[in-house]
Amino acid sequence: xxxxxxxxxxxxxxxxxxxxxxxxxxxxxxxxxxxxxxxxxxxxxxxxxxxxxxxxxxxxxxxxxxxxxxxxxxxxxxxxxxxxxxxxxxxxxxxxxxxxxxxxxxxxxxxxxxxxxxxxxxxxxxxxxxxxxxxxxxxxxxxxxxxxxxxxxxxxxxxxxxxxxxxxxxxxxxx
Numbered sequence: 318x319x320x321x322x323x324x325x326x327x328x329x330x331x332x333x334x335x336x337x338x339x340x341x342x343x344x345x346x347x348x349x350x351x352x353x354x355x356x357x358x359x360x361x362x363x364x365x366x367x368x369x370x371x372x373x374x375x376x377x378x379x380x381x382x383x384x385x386x387x388x389x390x391x392x393x394x395x396x397x398x399x400x401x402x403x404x405x406x407x408x409x410x411x412x413x414x415x416x417x418x419x420x421x422x423x424x425x426x427x428x429x430x431x432x433x434x435x436x437x438x439x440x441x442x443x444x445x446x447x448x449x450x451x452x453x454x455x456x457x458x459x460x461x462x463x464x465x466x467x468x469x470x471x472x473x474x475x476x477x478x479x480x481x482x483x484x485x486x487x488x489x490x491x492x
Contacts (some may be wrong), residue, residue, distance in 0.1 A: 342472030343463055345487020349380035349400070351479050354379030358483050363405075370411060374422065376404040378480065382431075392432045400481070402428040402469065404447055416455040423448045426469050445478075446470045459491040 341364045362376035382399030399461040406424025413419055426447040431440045449467030456462055464483050472478035 327486070338492040339372070340364065341372075341489050342492060343376075345463060345465070345485040345490040346460060347465075347483055347485025347487075349378075349481060349483045350402075351380075351481045354383050356383055358485060359452065359459055360483075360485060360487065364408060364489075368411055372408045372410070374404065374406045374408050376402075376406070378402045378404065378426075378483065380483065395435040396432065399431045402426040402447075406447060410482060418453040418455075420451050420453065421449070422451075422467070426471075426491070428469065428471055430471075443472060443473055449483075461488045461489045461491075463487045 343360070343362040343364070345360045345362075347358045347360075348355050354416055359379045362374055364372040364374045365492075368425075376471050378401060380400040380402070382397060384395070384397040384411045386393050388394075392400055393395070404424055404426045406422045407418050408422045410418050410420035424447055425444050427444045429440060429442040432438060447467060447469045449465055451463060451467075453464030454462040455462070460462070463486070465487075467483045469481040471479070471481055
């Protein structure tokens with residue numbers, strides 16, 4: 318929840334700034350997948366244009382979670398896992414027609430994973446690389462559909478981690 322509040326405040330601050338650079342706000346939903354386990358994801362983002370083809374983005378992502386039984390230390394344990402992140406990334410885009418733009422993004426994700434089980438609970442967090450590709454489809458003036466794939470390289474401890482892939486569809490509104 319702390320991440321959500323911080324992300325909303327930063328997005329609102331970007332939206333009301335007095336800069337003449339292009340600004341946009343996005344909301345999307347999709348599917349987050351980690352090693353074959355998936356759940357519904359949700360994202361809020363804000364972008365501030367640096368020039369016509371480059372912008373800076375901050376985003377909050379809720380990747381959902383999963384739960385189930387695992388065998389651990391000689392017994393079966395019920396475990397629940399939830400993940401979220403705040404991303405800071407540069408987004409490069411190019412128009413391929415009057416109604417379609419393609420983009421790529423590269424940045425860092427500050428992620429948080431919460432785990433609870435019958436033997437206790439805890440949290441692990443970190444900052445790792447994120448990158449992605451996508452397309453914007455112009456619907457009408459200032460409103461675009463956004464299709465995007467993004468990968469999160471999450472290293473939990475000492476080289477142990479996983480790739481989290483997030484596929485989403487959403488709306489991007491120009492401010």
